[in-house]
Amino acid sequence: MKDLFIKTKQQHHWMGQLTSIAEQIKAQAVEVDEQSRFPFEAHKLLLQIGYPKLTLPKEYGGEGLSVYDMVLIQETLASYDENASLSLGWTLGVVGEIYEKKLWSDNLLETFALEVKKGAIVNRAVSEAATGSPTRGGRPGTNAVATSDGWLLNGRKIFTTASPVLDYFLTSAWIEEKEQIGFFLIHKDVQGVSIEENWEMSAMRGTSSHDLVLKDVIVSKDYLVELPNHPSGGKINGWILHIPATYLGIAQAARDYALHFANHHQPNSLNAPISTLPNVQQLLGDIELKLHQARFVLYGVAEAYDDAVRRNTLTNEMAVAKHTVTNLAIDIVDKAMRVVGAKSLQLTNPLQRYYRNVRAGLHNPPMDDMTIIKLATAAIEQQKLNENK
Structure with missing residues (x-):
C-alpha cells in the first residue's frame, strides 16, 4: 500500500538509499533494545547516506526534502528500527522547522548549515522534571543570566533524546531580565555541559534520552537564537x-x-x-x-x-x-x-x-x-x- 504514497524520483531515490542499509539496521535492533543502548551502527550508516541534511533546504546545500518526504522516510526507517527513527528524526524536524521559518539570523543559518552538511545532530532540550511537557506552558527551571562573557546557564533537562550523538543542544531557559523563555544553541564540548546516563525505561530504550546537565555554562550572546512568544513556538509546525x-x-x-x-x-x-x-x-x-x-x-x-x-x-x-x-x-x-x-x-x-x-x-x-x-x-x-x- 505504501507504494501509493511514493510519487517523485527523489522519494524513490531515498527509499532506495534506506533499503540498501535496511538489513544492517534491522540486525542491531534487538540488541539495541535488550541492552538499552543507542543504535550507534544505524547512526553511522545514516550519516554515510547524508541523513542529517535531508531537510536542509537546497539553497543551503541540503537535500530539501519536504514534510511529506520526511514522513515517508521516517516511517520506513521506523519499520527497521524505531529507536533509530525517533532519535534521528528529531534532527530532521528541528532543521526543517528552523530553516523553513527562518528562526535564526541569516549568518547563523549559513554557519549552522555547514555543520549539518558535515553530519551534525541536533535536538531541542526542553523537558524538565518539574514542568513536564513544554507544550503545557510550564516555565523552565533552567535559567540564563547575562554576563560580560555572554549568557550563563544552569539547569537540567530530561528526555534529551539521542544524547550520546548530539552535537548541539537547542536548549530552553528562563531569562529573568527579559521575563521570557529563550532558546540557546549549545555545542556538546562547551565547558559545563554533561550527560547523566539515567534513561531507564521499558519503552524506546535505545533512544538514550538521558538528562542534560548544564553547570555554569557560558554561551556567546549570539547563541541566544530564539525568543518565541509561546513556550512551544506558537506557530503551526x-x-x-x-x-x-x-x-x-x-x-x-x-x-x-x-x-x-x-x-x-x-x-x-x-x-x-x-x-x-x-x-x-x-x-x-x-x-x-x-x-x-x-x-x-x-x-x-x-x-x-x-x-x-x-x-x-x-x-x-x-x-x-x-x-x-x-x-x-x-x-x-x-x-x-x-x-x-x-x-x-x-x-x-x-x-x-x-x-x-x-x-x-x-x-x-x-x-x-x-x-x-x-x-x-x-x-x-x-x-x-x-x-x-
Missing part, C-alpha cells in the same frame, strides 16, 4: 509529523510480522495455515483498515502543509494526525499480537518490543488530552462566530 511517522512504522512492522506468521503457522489441528481462519482474517482485515486510515490521515496532513496556500488554512491538523496515527498504531500492534497469540509475549519475539515502544507515542507531544480540548474549543468558538454573522 508540520515538521513534528516525524513523530507519528515513527509510530506508523512500528505498526507496519507489526503487521508484516503477524501476516507472515499467519501465512506460515499451521497447528496440527488444521489442514491449512491460520490465515484461512475467519477470526484471524477479521484481525488481519482490521489491521489493514487501520493502516489505511492512519496513512491517509498522516500523508494527507503532510501534503496539505507542504502546499503554501493550504497551509494557511491549517489549525489543529498536526495534532489530529499525531493523535489519530499514534492511537491507531497502538491498536494495530495489539491486533497483531492477537493473531500471533501467547508467542507474541516471548522476549525473543519482536512484537513484545513493538508493543512497549508504540505506547511511547502517547507521551510525545502533543498529548491526546490537549488535542481533544483544542478541538472542542475551536468548535465552540467557530459556532459562536457563525451565530454572530
Whole structure:
C-alpha cells in the first residue's frame, strides 16, 4: 500500500538509499533494545547516506526534502528500527522547522548549515522534571543570566533524546531580565555541559534520552537564537509529523510480522495455515483498515502543509494526525499480537518490543488530552462566530 504514497524520483531515490542499509539496521535492533543502548551502527550508516541534511533546504546545500518526504522516510526507517527513527528524526524536524521559518539570523543559518552538511545532530532540550511537557506552558527551571562573557546557564533537562550523538543542544531557559523563555544553541564540548546516563525505561530504550546537565555554562550572546512568544513556538509546525511517522512504522512492522506468521503457522489441528481462519482474517482485515486510515490521515496532513496556500488554512491538523496515527498504531500492534497469540509475549519475539515502544507515542507531544480540548474549543468558538454573522 505504501507504494501509493511514493510519487517523485527523489522519494524513490531515498527509499532506495534506506533499503540498501535496511538489513544492517534491522540486525542491531534487538540488541539495541535488550541492552538499552543507542543504535550507534544505524547512526553511522545514516550519516554515510547524508541523513542529517535531508531537510536542509537546497539553497543551503541540503537535500530539501519536504514534510511529506520526511514522513515517508521516517516511517520506513521506523519499520527497521524505531529507536533509530525517533532519535534521528528529531534532527530532521528541528532543521526543517528552523530553516523553513527562518528562526535564526541569516549568518547563523549559513554557519549552522555547514555543520549539518558535515553530519551534525541536533535536538531541542526542553523537558524538565518539574514542568513536564513544554507544550503545557510550564516555565523552565533552567535559567540564563547575562554576563560580560555572554549568557550563563544552569539547569537540567530530561528526555534529551539521542544524547550520546548530539552535537548541539537547542536548549530552553528562563531569562529573568527579559521575563521570557529563550532558546540557546549549545555545542556538546562547551565547558559545563554533561550527560547523566539515567534513561531507564521499558519503552524506546535505545533512544538514550538521558538528562542534560548544564553547570555554569557560558554561551556567546549570539547563541541566544530564539525568543518565541509561546513556550512551544506558537506557530503551526508540520515538521513534528516525524513523530507519528515513527509510530506508523512500528505498526507496519507489526503487521508484516503477524501476516507472515499467519501465512506460515499451521497447528496440527488444521489442514491449512491460520490465515484461512475467519477470526484471524477479521484481525488481519482490521489491521489493514487501520493502516489505511492512519496513512491517509498522516500523508494527507503532510501534503496539505507542504502546499503554501493550504497551509494557511491549517489549525489543529498536526495534532489530529499525531493523535489519530499514534492511537491507531497502538491498536494495530495489539491486533497483531492477537493473531500471533501467547508467542507474541516471548522476549525473543519482536512484537513484545513493538508493543512497549508504540505506547511511547502517547507521551510525545502533543498529548491526546490537549488535542481533544483544542478541538472542542475551536468548535465552540467557530459556532459562536457563525451565530454572530
